[in-house]
Amino acid sequence: MTGSEEPPAFRLAYVPGVTPTKWVRIWNERLPGTPLTLVGVPAAEAAALLRDGGADAGFVRLPVDRTDLSAIPLYAETTVVVLPKDRAATAVEEMSAEDLAEEIVLHPLDDPLDWERPPGRPAFERPATTADAVELVAAGVGLLVVPQSLARLHHRRDLTYRPLTGAPESRIALSWPEEKTTDLVEEFIGIVRGRTVNSTRGRPPTPPQPKAKRAEKKTGAPRKPAAGSKTSRGGAKPSKGGAAKRGKPRRRP
Template sequence: MPEPVVPAPQVFRLAIVPGVTPGKWVGTWRERLPDVALELVHVTALDGGDILRSGAADAGLVRLPVDRAELSIIPLYTEVPVVVVPADHEITAFADVAVADLADEIVLHPLDDLLGWDRLPGKPAAERPATTGDAVELVAAGIGVLVVPQSLARLHHRRDVTYRPLTDGPGSQVALAWVEERTTDLVEELVGIVRGRTARSSRGRVPRPPEPEVAQGTAGAKGGAKGAAGSKAGGVKSGDRRKPTPRVPGDERARSPRGASGGRAKPAARRGKPGPRGSR
């Protein structure tokens, strides 16, 4: 007897760029969809859109700007930019800095930088580092300073560097993206999770619990209450009482009660005034 074919478990692939921490959303996914494995696909900041279009991931947490061709985009949040400097740099004496404070600094600009600068601050380096990680190593060596989203500064943290918030620098926007033509129920589930929808209000494949049925007799009780209210208001519904028999002039039989045998009932004897004692 052939063994039954066991279907392969469902897998949903979520691409994430460096610095994004989807832990909270991953936990919610596993609670709501325990039968669908969530696989994290780590990609570079520049490759998020291409990974989605190639089909290597079903959705992605990407860093904007990204090539929006064929993609649906939902912006989620914006990160604060920070300045990464050597641990003994004079900038560490301040709680935060402005772009103007970097005028005399060599500001490194890695190739994977997605901050939307109108004009790069400070002095340019001789060449651009390939990645943010390479740029942090140059900062530690005292070659220059670096402006990155705060999550990337934390990701590449090391003891010989630190960072300070940049008050007037461009923010970095993180978004959920997927190929529009491949919008599935599982994609809708993820959209609901990152937007904070509850399981009851989710638009994806998880069914909503059925509405509670009205117990029999409840409607009757409500109807009875309405009837009672109507009686108090003086209204009588049709069928609640029998209509009185119409009175025909001259026909006393219409008003005469009948006995149990069907004949006319005898009228009750009238009681006269009691006579004097001893008259019986």
Template sequence: MTGSEDRPSFRLAYVPGVTPDKWARIWNERLPDVPLTLTQVPAAGADGVLLDGDADAGLVRLPVDRTRLSAIPLYTETTVVVIPKDHLVTAADEVTAEDLADEIVLHPLDDVLGWEERPPGRPALERPATTADAVELVAAGIGVLLMPLSLARLHHRKDLTYRTVTDAPQSGVALSWPEDAHTDRVEDFIGIVRGRTVNSTRGRQPDPAPARRKAAAGKQQSGKQQTGKQQTGKQQTGGARRGGGTPRKKSGSGGGRGKPRRR
């Protein structure tokens, strides 16, 4: 860690489909004096944004350049196929890649699924430039499109629907930042995405002042209790002295004088 963050705000980049709202809300509650700046960037350009210093951290899609970037995987998304609502595939709740063998499967240039070769099915004559362009082609009946569930929701249309593809590659989302820029603010955000409480001792060191005050209060209370015990002991000792000693024997048949004898 390099120490305290000097910038007046924390700049977080995020790729399409990722929703940082929950984490942003927690940030604003915990660090109200440090504004959080959110910037959406293309998935393919996220590494460059971080390495160029245009963002302090980013919610990106894996893989990332692990030689220069650190990354904490957060979750893996379900892959779906986007189809027209009247398509035959809608008869099933989920499909396999083999079920799409006869379909024209669009493969946009900004695809994030990382196919080893190419998607299943028949390829289109040209690759669409963007996922948004590919969605328009699906709506026009040109083909079908595989993508992460969050992107299918982002590009939702009333005339389209989707079904889960059980054996397709999946897209992982991670929090990433430059290895040489692991600042206190980055550690703060790591704590938020990992669900740490505000008083967690992991990550940044907590303010020692409250702990010192608590310890001092504990010592003071302990001293009062010890003083009280000493005073109680003195009272008990004094009572023993006043009421103690060897008791006198009462006069009676065995311990005192008898009646005077007659002469």
């Protein structure tokens, strides 16, 4: 590589609420010579950014158009209600849609939840952004239903949140243009999927090794002759004295 050439770089987009720190750290450890640039993008503009080449891949909120974009679903977020800390509802651990029936619930134009409108009574106007809706909650205008990551992102000391049961969830996915699945994109996919540094995408499986032949059974040691036996491997059984005794000849009368 000549001095005029720049090293390859990887551009990673992410929508509000996503924290890509863990994956960026692993990338820097494995590919220190390939810089990774983070590109923050509003959720509604993420797909267009990827199509226009503004990023190589990105963390987006589903759904996305799969016509030209690939996507790997990663996780679903908990849906919560953002409300002032001095509200009586903060005494409960979680809330339901029925608890919001008489409440004004704000519905921002950039709402990432997949529903026509949230439960409760609608406000006269829809806030332009989630950040604007949070300000209205702090002013006592109404409540807000969002993914938990957005509630944390727009945290205020005078506000809190509670999980909302029976509500749709926002799902996060890794997405990229299908026709631009480069080697660097494959590297990042491997990191997100938890592949180790030694693993190789598409590596053929190790063929089974032939089993070693079992050793033949060994025969037992030769059986010892029974006690008192007259024969042995050494011949006749000797007497205690080491030689056989001779009997005295009988004398004739």
